[in-house]
Amino acid sequence: MPAGLRRYVEAIPGTPLPHGILGASCTTITDVTEDRIHELNGVEWMALGCCPVLDWPDPCEVDESPGEESPGAPVQKEFCRPTTEHASPITVYAGAECSTLGWTYEEARAHAEATLALGEQHALEAAFWRTKLAAEAVDLTPAAGPLSIAQGVAVLEGCLAESYGGVGTLHVPAGAAALLGCCNLVREDPATGSLRTLAGNCAVIGAGYSAINTGPGNVPAEPGTAWLYITGPLVIRRGPADTVPGGPGPSVNIRTNDRRVLVERTYVVGTTCTVCAVQIEVCP
Template sequence: MASAGMRRRVEAIPGRPLPYGILGGCTDVVDVTDEHELLGVEWLALGCCPVNVWNDPCVGADESPGASTTKEFCRPVPEHADPITVYAGAECSAMGWSYQEARAHAEASLELGEQEAVELGFWTNYLAMTAEDLTPAAGPVNIAQGVSALEGCLAEQYGGVGTLHVPAGAAALLGCCNVVQRDPGGGSPTTLAGNCAVIGAGYSTANTGPGNIPAAPGTAWLYITGPVVVRRGPAMTIPDTPGPSINIRNNDRRVLVERTYVVATTCTVCAINVSVCPS
């Protein structure tokens, strides 16, 4: 075996983020032009108010006793989304690493891992803190029953196309009962009802239920929301010049790259605990 001193340094093995994560085809990713949006955004919810059926009191009144003859109005509720800042840092001896090399390494690290970090932040800061728990008293259900319950919750409260949030560790089970299907043309996975499935590495890292309580062994948490819009700021490299990157006390070089995201969804968040041990 060759000694370490004889090894030749080559380029790092490249990677790519999972294709169906939160920055994939299920969400609208917007590169912001107004940096104020990276402080958080707010809006009036659209689609959360029901569209009702009018029962004309002059037609068929006797056939519908108790039917409302007064038209109802719904006041849109304000919603908001807060920023998630993710970062990657590179550190090495300044004797062996130039600023350009350190910067390139940190930038490549962020590019590969930022999707997972955004998923983790969105799951723990929003999904798990907002969701209605649909898990029955009897405990976790199989994944097909879980998706069915979530889609029913979304349909009743929103009615439009939504987003299913699935930990990568449970994704393989979605194919057991054809719970989701992927367009042969390479589109994102969707359910029969038409909801798009985000399959997240960061979701697997979290795998917590409402209140961020960890999933029991052999189970996973699934969530469903309305459509998701991701606002993304520019990647910022700190420092942006070589000199300040060196710590003169130990001669180490540090370069940090960070980016801020604001992930927004609407109307409802439902969650359910499922078994990942297929029966």
């Protein structure tokens, strides 16, 4: 075939991973409207479900005989003081830079918007992992070292069940996701399309998780290992995508004759109760 100038065609489209933090159907996502825009500055709430519900023993089954010693104080029912939890904003962005001779403002804006749409899930996962999961988790890895993925999931689900008891969220780096199928650890719910463990917890598989893959304290994972986390349910508030600048004139740097267009969006990702972590082997 004779050589010649390459023909310009449309960009290859992409699709975010379906079971990421924005794709998992067990994640509650709310688009923040103008009248509630202040929620994008961060939110706080009274924790629900972190206090235990206890059973009261049948007095007929308890030996209340004082014997030879004086009886102690009567058994009292326990009360739990709820704690206040909060979630901080995470802003993700995509910027397009080009020569004014190459792209119009509309083309640069469209490219930045498409880039954000494809990559914002990845960026949100990485930020949530770094600022929440790795920053607050309790490390359950035994002294003997990393576990198998089946053992790791079992440990995490036990931790969640002890502290919360409701349906929670398992956070898995994409680089370890294939191992979930080895022991039939998750199944796709035909009704919702979400991935569920046998205990019923939702699994979020994140490309952004895989890019970070740090343990508690954001310490990098050792080669051949990965970190898994578990939390309560996720509630995500999503702001509108804002384009800066809003018109072609301010987008041009007259010194370089380059055009810059930025598109950004703010999220607030909330979860509740305990965050637990465990290190697993991916290359045994």
